[in-house]
Amino acid sequence: MSRVTSIRRPPAGYIETLLAEQPKLPTSPLMGVNQLRSKAVDHLATLTLPTKRDEAWRFTDISALTKLLFQPVSPVISLENIDVEHFYLEEATTRLVFVDGVYASELSIITEESGVTVVKLPSADATHAELIESHLGRHVDLEDNVFATLNTAFLHDPALITVSRNTAVIDPIHVLFIATQTGVASYPRCLVAAESGSSVTLIEDYVALHDETYLINSVTEIALADNARVNHIRVQRDSGEAFHIANCSVSVGRSSNYQSVSVALGAKTSRYNLNVLMDEGAECAVDGLALIADSQLADTHTCIDHSQPHGVSRQLHKCIVGGKAHAVFNGNIRVRQDAQSTNSKQSNGNLLLTEKAHVDTKPQLEIFADDVKCAHGSTIGQLDNEEVFYLKSRGLSDSVARNLLTYAFGAEIIDRIPIPSLKRKLEQAVLEQTSLLL
Amino acid sequence: MINKESKTILEVHGLHATVNGVEILKGLDLTVKSGEVHAIMGPNGSGKSTFAKVLAGHTAYEVTAGTAMFEGQNLFELAPEERARAGVFLAFQYPIEIPGVANSQFLRLTYNTMQAQRGNEELDPLEFDDYVRDKMKRLEMSPNFLDRSVNEGFSGGEKKRNEILQMALLEPRLGVLDETDSGLDIDALSVVAHGVNELANKDNAIVLVTHYQRLLNYIVPDFVHVVDNGRIIKTGGKELALELETRGYDWVGVEHQAANLATVTAGAA
Numbered sequence: 001m002s003r004v005t006s007i008r009r010p011p012a013g014y015i016e017t018l019l020a021e022q023p024k025l026p027t028s029p030l031m032g033v034n035q036l037r038s039k040a041v042d043h044l045a046t047l048t049l050p051t052k053r054d055e056a057w058r059f060t061d062i063s064a065l066t067k068l069l070f071q072p073v074s075p076v077i078s079l080e081n082i083d084v085e086h087f088y089l090e091e092a093t094t095r096l097v098f099v100d101g102v103y104a105s106e107l108s109i110i111t112e113e114s115g116v117t118v119v120k121l122p123s124a125d126a127t128h129a130e131l132i133e134s135h136l137g138r139h140v141d142l143e144d145n146v147f148a149t150l151n152t153a154f155l156h157d158p159a160l161i162t163v164s165r166n167t168a169v170i171d172p173i174h175v176l177f178i179a180t181q182t183g184v185a186s187y188p189r190c191l192v193a194a195e196s197g198s199s200v201t202l203i204e205d206y207v208a209l210h211d212e213t214y215l216i217n218s219v220t221e222i223a224l225a226d227n228a229r230v231n232h233i234r235v236q237r238d239s240g241e242a243f244h245i246a247n248c249s250v251s252v253g254r255s256s257n258y259q260s261v262s263v264a265l266g267a268k269t270s271r272y273n274l275n276v277l278m279d280e281g282a283e284c285a286v287d288g289l290a291l292i293a294d295s296q297l298a299d300t301h302t303c304i305d306h307s308q309p310h311g312v313s314r315q316l317h318k319c320i321v322g323g324k325a326h327a328v329f330n331g332n333i334r335v336r337q338d339a340q341s342t343n344s345k346q347s348n349g350n351l352l353l354t355e356k357a358h359v360d361t362k363p364q365l366e367i368f369a370d371d372v373k374c375a376h377g378s379t380i381g382q383l384d385n386e387e388v389f390y391l392k393s394r395g396l397s398d399s400v401a402r403n404l405l406t407y408a409f410g411a412e413i414i415d416r417i418p419i420p421s422l423k424r425k426l427e428q429a430v431l432e433q434t435s436l437l438l
Numbered sequence: 439m440i441n442k443e444s445k446t447i448l449e450v451h452g453l454h455a456t457v458n459g460v461e462i463l464k465g466l467d468l469t470v471k472s473g474e475v476h477a478i479m480g481p482n483g484s485g486k487s488t489f490a491k492v493l494a495g496h497t498a499y500e501v502t503a504g505t506a507m508f509e510g511q512n513l514f515e516l517a518p519e520e521r522a523r524a525g526v527f528l529a530f531q532y533p534i535e536i537p538g539v540a541n542s543q544f545l546r547l548t549y550n551t552m553q554a555q556r557g558n559e560e561l562d563p564l565e566f567d568d569y570v571r572d573k574m575k576r577l578e579m580s581p582n583f584l585d586r587s588v589n590e591g592f593s594g595g596e597k598k599r600n601e602i603l604q605m606a607l608l609e610p611r612l613g614v615l616d617e618t619d620s621g622l623d624i625d626a627l628s629v630v631a632h633g634v635n636e637l638a639n640k641d642n643a644i645v646l647v648t649h650y651q652r653l654l655n656y657i658v659p660d661f662v663h664v665v666d667n668g669r670i671i672k673t674g675g676k677e678l679a680l681e682l683e684t685r686g687y688d689w690v691g692v693e694h695q696a697a698n699l700a701t702v703t704a705g706a707a
Contacts, residue, residue, distance in 0.1 A: 389495075390533070390534040393521075393522055411537075
């Protein structure tokens with residue numbers, strides 16, 4: 001009992017203190033945006049920050065976050081390409097760069113590729129009103145989710161990407177969020193609307209230029225109309241002292257295909273909520289890797305919600321936990337009553353590298369339909385002795401054998417990223433973490 | 439290939455080994471000289487695969503008595519990786535799959551580890567690529583196997599070829615092949631056997647652990663040993679394998695018991 005009572009409610013006024021900065025945001029020429037923001041501000045009065053007493057946050061203590069008062073971002077961008085070009089990806093011909101949440105046009109490239117429209121909100125005019133009205137804030141849960149609501153209250157420079165009907169965008173779009181200031185909160189926002197029959201690859205990438213504390217509170221909404229295809233790669237390489245709280249909501253239309261790979265390497269405390277709503281005949285593959293050490297915490301909550309028949313979903317989530325780090329995975333697969341003939345497979349593998357490494361995993365199947373095929377499984381363990389022996393029998397030392405297997409465990413996920421240069425970078429990051437030379 | 443100038447590569451005396459406290463090997467003796475091919479045969483559960491794994495240093499097996507000298511070194515004092523670097527190679531019956539690691543990366547890592555051990559120059563990815571492709575051609579392996587993850591999704595035959603490819607790259611002094619023929623169709627068997635024959639030379643030695651005689655149609659052994667109940671109970675030439683194929687294993691045991699009995703009787707007299 002003492003453990004429960006020792007959990008403190010966050011100090012009153014935390015949200016109010018944050019919100020004090022909100023009225024300084026410039027008014028948008030689009031009424032819809034202003035309304036969305038003010039509604040969020042009003043709604044925040046009814047919300048509180050979660051504590052470990054909330055089921056969805058029982059393993060993730062954010063009380064440290066509430067003790068810090070993050071300053072508003074000073075909108076000074078003094079970065080040049082040379083400072084950050086090592087984060088750029090050669091495959092991406094469209095690149096949107098946000099520095100501490102503020103759009104940096106001089107670092108971005110928007111190619112006039114037919115079918116893709118990228119809008120910066122302050123310049124958004126009535127022609128974008130429809131996109132914003134029909135999608136912005138329509139996919140993410142703004143009822144109970146205090147962080148998504150906070151993000152919406154602070155909505156200023158979202159990345160808005162539309163892919164026109166029947167257009168296949170070949171080159172990936174890189175949305176790069178760079179943290180440069182310490183002690184600040186930033187509210188990245190992404191919206192991708194893939195119209196019917198279109199396809200696109202989005203890389204959502206969070207990086208830092210320093211190792212200090214800051215807060216990222218991001219929201220991504222992805223809407224796939226019918227027969228669309230979206231590849232979504234998400235990489236979180238924030239500073240090891242950062243807080244990263246992210247909500248991503250995806251609506252997968254009829255016969256559409258959503259493929260996602262998310263990799264979490266950074267942040268002291270990170271939380272990623274991914275909600276995928278599946279329409280009839282929709283397919284998705286949701287893969288994830290958390291590679292953490294020291295005293296990092298990486299919490300991934302996913303929900304794949306089959307609302308209509310004939311959906312197919314597949315999920316592989318892995319955690320590699322070193323030091324005294326703590327990984328959390330909560331994977332919910334929901335098959336609603338109407339979602340007959342759903343085929344769903346979920347697996348979760350966890351590798352604990354040290355005695356103090358910790359993982360909490362909770363795969364959940366909630367099935368309300370009767371004609372479905374669902375499987376899930378979870379493993380937690382150390383490296384397999386047979387595998388270690390195999391490598392040692394080839395002359396590899398014990399440590400190289402173990403590092404190679406650890407690398408392989410993570411590389412299986414990274415391998416699924418269809419962008420060669422990003423794949424190489426991430427493989428390198430895993431190699432460094434496993435002190436392996438290949 | 440038996441010749442007078444050959445040197446002893448492996449000398450095993452009175453080997454006893456247990457797994458989970460159960461004794462599997464009960465006094466096994468074997469001497470292998472350079473240039474020789476030995477076949478170790480025996481019924482299921484006789485201990486022949488255990489013998490292969492004990493030589494490679496599998497940690498699940500505990501050596502409780504006996505010695506194994508490998509080119510003058512006490513094998514049992516060496517860790518598995520040290521044995522490999524000294525020149526012992528075990529081709530696995532069930533090779534491990536390593537999703538996420540390209541076969542080319544794995545092969546180069548092991549090859550360069552061995553090169554460093556031998557004081558030879560390591561190869562960079564491009565140089566290694568040329569080198570390994572040539573070896574693969576001899577094993578009729580498609581270069582596609584370089585880009586795929588180690589053994590992942592390989593058929594039984596492809597996995598065994600990949601084992602022999604590793605043996606070709608690491609150039610061991612002693613190659614121990616644990617049931618390399620199991621699960622192979624006749625074409626794959628012939629390719630794998632051909633690969634092994636190419637590797638066998640006057641300076642190294644091969645120990646084939648097998649249940650069936652058919653592999654020995656392709657790799658002709660100099661000695662055939664029958665293991666039963668953890669010991670070698672009969673040794674002969676290649677014709678012994680044919681006899682085992684037609685008569686099975688039971689008669690060897692019976693003959694062995696009879697001989698033992700005769701020895702005991704003679705001793706008593």
